[in-house]
Amino acid sequence: MTNTEALIHELIEKHGKNRNALMPVLQGVVAREKFLSEDTMIAVARELDLSAADVYGTASFYTFLDTKPRGRNIIRVCKTISCHMQGKEAIIRAIEDHLLIKVGETTHDNKFTLLTANCLGWCHKGPVMLVNDEVFPSITPEKVIEIIEEFAKKTN
Amino acid sequence: MSKYMVNLKINNTPIQVEEGTTILDAAKRLNFRIPTLCNHPDLSVAGNCRVCVVEVKGARLLAASCATPVSEGMEVNTNSEKVRIARKHVLELLLSEHNADCTKCFKNGHCELQELASEYRYGDHIFIDLVKAKDKILDISSPSITRDASKCIRCQRCVRTCTELQAVSALAVVHKGDHQIISTFLNKPLNDVVCTNCGQCINRCPTGALYERNYIEDVWHAIYDPNKFVVVETAPATRVALGEDLGLEPGHRVTGKMVSALRKMGFNKVLDTDFTADLTIMEEGTELLTRLKRALVDKDETVKLPLLTSCSPGWVKFQEHMFPDLIDNLSSCKSPQQMFGALAKTYYADKVNIKAENMVVVSIMPCTAKKFECNRSEMRDSGFKDVDYVLTTRELAMMIKQAGIEFDKLEDESYDSILGESTGAAVIFGTTGGVMEAALRTAYEIITGNEVPFTNLNIQPVRGMEGVKEASIKIKNTKPEWNFLEGVELNVAVAHGLANAKQLMELVQSGKSNYHFIEVMGCPGGCIGGGGQPIPTSAEIRKRRAEAIYAEDMGKTIRKSHENPEVAEVYKEYLTHPLGHKSHELLHTHYKVRKRY
CATH class of the missing domain: 3.40.30.10 (Glutaredoxin)
Structure with a gap:
């Protein structure tokens, strides 16, 4: 398991395994990694049984949920x-x-x-x-x- | 319990409707048509296009009639000056972001936005044209579906279709504000994401933002080529819907006219996918019985049950993406379309003395996923591309018009032989439950020698538009060779629309089901509601098409696949027996696991 996957697991443990958890999980990843990579969005989608397009749709709506690599x-x-x-x-x-x-x-x-x-x-x-x-x-x-x-x- | 009734007035006309009715529906009952774009009878309410706004007395703002329920004493005006001005602005704003190259558009004449623009005759452009300023995507990656973002008005019907009806969500709303677009995961090409090519989004897109990849010119080219022998096959569901694009009412059966038109267009032979539907029943029915025998007699624990049908290429791809662990439950039978192609370029080519390389197989389908299917690398068992081009029902209607054929004046004609004869069991492949019913009619008779125990062979429990249907048939008085099935309760299920299929597959996955055989069709209603069928679609239209399918079945002299004389002939002359060596070579296939993400 990569560090990001471990983090996602930890966040889902905390926020639940349903669609409502999507925002806090994405925010949690961004807080540490500053942006959401393709692999991250796929991992979150898989864990929450959502489509990857759905996760991308949510992430791209919010300016602070970046999908481009960012500095620390x-x-x-x-x-x-x-x-x-x-x-x-x-x-x-x-x-x-x-x-x-x-x-x-x-x-x-x-x-x-x-x-x-x-x-x-x-x-x-x-x-x-x-x-x-x-x-x-x-x-x-x-x-x-x-x-x-x-x-x-x-x-x- | 009677529901609470609400009294209101629309354009000064009083009406009483049930609580919860929208203004839009109430107005419809009084025959006041309110224009809509984002609203669709198959989908949840979105209320985002604002073209259906109406004035409600006492309200500060105009209300979106599709999203506003009626209330007691409400007074609604659907055509006040305020409403007209607002609608004009809404349309102008939508058009300011819409690439209105209508004369070049594939949806020209079939576009709801164009219709409204023509209805309201707004000539002046009061808003800046934003089309050029935007970075628009034209996605031609898929062999089935073309996506032109410059035509998109972001009504989100496609997104709701993909999510609510199909549980795929390949399309989503991404970005926001003036950057908002409908797109895929990271804007990847449609062919690289979970899209099943079902084309349901096309059926509901009000503009030219989503349409089938069309092969009209390629097919004309083949017809005009004197060196090509062009064979056409027609799917069961096209014959009950084609008329809708040629001026007839839904539910009109046009089988004979369609055959006549195809001949007049210049196809060398007009044959029937229904023939291979009967053949599918022979192969798939035998496959089911073989699996049951392995499970019940040989106690083989590796045998995969329930057997899942594999006629619907949208469903097959869905399964490859979403339920790879159930991939071996899919029947190895190719779809009737592909069985036809493989036989046409081998057995049939020999029969009519044409070299397979000079033969072009065109299929007319209610489906866009079939376009993808014929391009699969597995579908070349004849040594050539088994099916060269797939046209939707809509494309055929366009070609009939182009050919100058007056469709409604055509005399009925019959299919050519061989590969043209079919039974009622094959026709009903076109609607949900049909493959199951056809399979049961044959399998029961093979096992017992008696007809399936339903009045007139009509297996009612698997018919109708319920999302998931179930039936159990107790097998009695078996023939000696099938005595291991004596007293066995054969449990079957039927699902249509991929959201229903998903629900059923989750049940199978959980191990809590006891089904032996499951039919799934990717589209709501089965093929009659396919992504390649005439637009519009609604529950009512699909119901009428299904009724036409069952009427066609009742009108057939032979209604059981195993009694199709041409099928018997092909086995005798060529294939020997179901699941035989030749069948394996030509009529069966395998599947591949695809990534869900």
Whole structure:
């Protein structure tokens, strides 16, 4: 059994072996592996007696259930209007220049993926950024590099 | 118990209907037609196309009539100004994302969206055309089904069909918002996923997003080629449905006209798949008896029972994907279509003195999975592709029109011989329960020498549209060679539609069933409801086609497969006996385990 299969078993043990378990199982896999591979979706479908297309349909509906390979830390910069007006472009540029990747790409060391997100609900403290599950409000191009470096240090 | 009745008014006309009735159905009863696209009588309610909106007095928003139940005192307007404007916008929005190249579309003239557009005559384009902006998939990977996403209006009838009726879910709704499409697992080609090619999605697609891979030009080409001897075979269920695409009512039997039309189109010989349906009964019936003997007399524990029928290629592929552990329970008999092809290019080619390489076998089928089946690598036992082209009932109707034949004015004609004679038992292959009934008529008589104990040979328990049917027949007064079956209760089951089949297979898998023989047809209603049959389909239409099938059976002088004189002749001249050496070579096959994922 691969690590992923073991994880899926563990998650099904916890959430049950029925269709209702699909979302929490997929979320559980993404929490650890950052994305859902073809093999993962097949394994989940098999365990829950669903069709693979069904699992893919659910996964592709949710932006946070990625089906493309992602780095170990996912940076999401809010791209919606309030953050745009408060300078999200400069934030994105600073990250791109620092990590040498464009939005949608992953660094060569697989430590970071840079994405944008729709409104995170922090309009009063924009621009805002999410790294994995952590929110960073009122960021500046300088501050953002510090935050990323902190994460880089924690990720070996 | 009488249900609670609700009073309401539709377009100022009062009506009383049962609680729970939708506005759409209530309006239908008053003969007010409300247009629909996502709604289908065989499927659950989706309410996503919004074309059926109506105005309900006092409600702030328009209601989707297919998804709104009636309530006491409700006042509905199905054609107010507000409704018309909304419908116009809904249609315009759908068309703004629809590749409306109608003149080039295979569904031209058979498209519900086109019909509505023509009905409402909306000339102006008030919304931006989004077709070009989207990355559309044209999937021609399957030999059965073509999928053109540029025509899709995302009504999800296909998704509901694949899930609710067929329990396959090869198609799903993927992505969201303006990126939403109907697709397969990771957008893989249809031929690479669990699709059984049943074509039920095609029967319900309101546009040209799903249609059969058509071979019309190939067949014309073969007919026009002076060096080719083109033989055509027609399936049982085509003769009770073809008329629907040529201006006749459902349930009209057009066997003689169909034969006449095929001859006029230029086929060299017009033969009948019903002949090989009778042959299938001889082979499969013998296979059943052999398995029973091995189980009961030889106490052979390896023998696989229940025996499962193998006529329906959609069902066979379903089994290969979903229940690989039951794959050896499938009868090794090829389907009647493929038995026909294998015999045509061997026995028959010799008989008519034509080289097999110059023979083209075309089959007319109510089925899209047959197109896949004839392309299977196992189906070349004659040394050639046994069946060259499969046309659906719909494609045949198109070709008849192209040929300028006035179908309703044709005189009835008869099939050519040999491989043209058939019995009532073969005709009923076309509806659910038919193969079972035909097999029982023959098997019972082989075992006992007496006719099966049902009035007029009509085995009622296996007839009708119930999803899973069961019957038990006690075998009495056996012939000496079959005395091991004396007093045995023969338990059979019948399922149609793959969701029902799945349920039945799960029961078999659990070991809790005691069936000896199970018939499964992939499509709801059996072949009469096949994926290649005229569109639309509904329970009522399928019922009428089934009635026509049974009428055709009653009209036959011979109604038992083993009494088909041509079948006897082929055994005498060529095959020797059922399950003989030649039969094994030409009429039987094997299956392969396919991945479910």
